[in-house]
Amino acid sequence: MTRPHLLFAGNLRAAGIPHAFTTRQGGSSTGPFASLNLGRGVDDDPETVATNRRAVLQTLGLRPAQHVEADQVHGSVVAVVGAEDAGRSIAGADGLVTADPGLALAIHAADCVPLLLADPKRRVVAALHAGWKGTAAGIxxxxxxxxxxxxxxxxxxxxxxxxxxxxxxxYEVDEPVMERMRRWRWWPEVAAANGRQRWQLDLRAACRRQLLDAGLLPRRIEVLDLCTYDHPDLFYSYRRDRVTGRMAAVVAVPTAGRRAP
Ligand SMILES: [Zn+2]
Structure with missing residues (x-):
């Protein structure tokens, strides 16, 4: 039995927030989905995906049934959810927020930016999915x-x-994408012309800039500087492989008295 290979953010870990960014390692899926595929919208065996999801949540000390996901339509709708939503996929949402302890929020991606937020004082967390459309819309x-x-x-x-x-x-993008990105005054910091009438866009940097615009302190923003395309052994990448699995970013408000793994 393999164990899910998970990545953690030092700042969330230090604050005792249960969370993870999954990799593709340590699951039961095979073929192009090998092995820790957590996406249901791909052509993988649903039972195997469910097994992988359970393994991730159990590794984090979370209850597999207490889990909410977003439908992910590349928009900027962020839905507030609670324990009564456990097991649901929230239609029309690309972001989820909860204050209910132990309820795991999950978003799925294979190149798009997974972004987790936590307020240790107010005991509330968020999981956001930011592709280029969601980023341009300011999710x-x-x-x-x-x-x-x-x-x-x-x-x-x-x-x-x-x-x-x-x-x-x-991440090469074309003019229609840049048209939407130019509403952000700092766009030249996150995009560079590549000489092919196209642009190399840094979605992570754009999301970080938006968090700063929203009032976050730079030292409280951690960026895991890893390109999914660059590491076929570690990550799924839609742009690299087309037929592939999905990683997840998971976060929950800690239940009283528990310690994050
Ligand atoms: Zn790369």
Whole structure:
């Protein structure tokens, strides 16, 4: 029996927030989905995906039934969910927020940016999925706004972790994408012309800039600087492989008295 190979953010770990960014290692899927595929929207065996998901949540000390995912439509809707939503996939949402202890929020990706937020003071967490459309629409800003409006979070208290995703080294985009990105005044910091009438876009840097715009402190934002395309042994990459699995980013509010793994 293999164990899921998970990555953690030092800032969330230090705060005792149960969380992980999964890799493709340590699961039961085979072929192009080998081995820790957590995505249901791909052509993998659903039973095997369920087994992989259980293994990840159990490794984190979370109850597999207490799990909510987002439908992920490449928008910027961030939904507040609670224990009553366990087992559901939230339609129309690319981000999830909860204050219910032990309820695992999960978003899935294979190149897009997985972004986790936690407010240790207000005891609320968020998981966001940011592809280029969600990034252009400002989903990171929207996630912070929901935490501030609905849970009275002070952005200066928030911890953020930006997970493995396709890096600017491999993320070439065209003019229609750049048109949407130019609404952000700092766009030249996150995109570089590559001489082929196209651009290399740094989605992680764009998400980080949005978090700063939303009032987060730079030292509370951790970026796992790993390109999914660059590491076929460690990560799925849609742009590299097309037919492939999905990693997950998972986060939960700690239940009283428990310690994060
Ligand atoms: Zn790369």
């Amino acid at each position: 990171a800003v929207e996630g912070v706004r929901i935490l501030a409006d609905r849970f009275k979070s002070n952005p200066r208290d928030l911890l953020a972790a930006i997970g493995p995703s396709i890096g600017p080294c491999h």
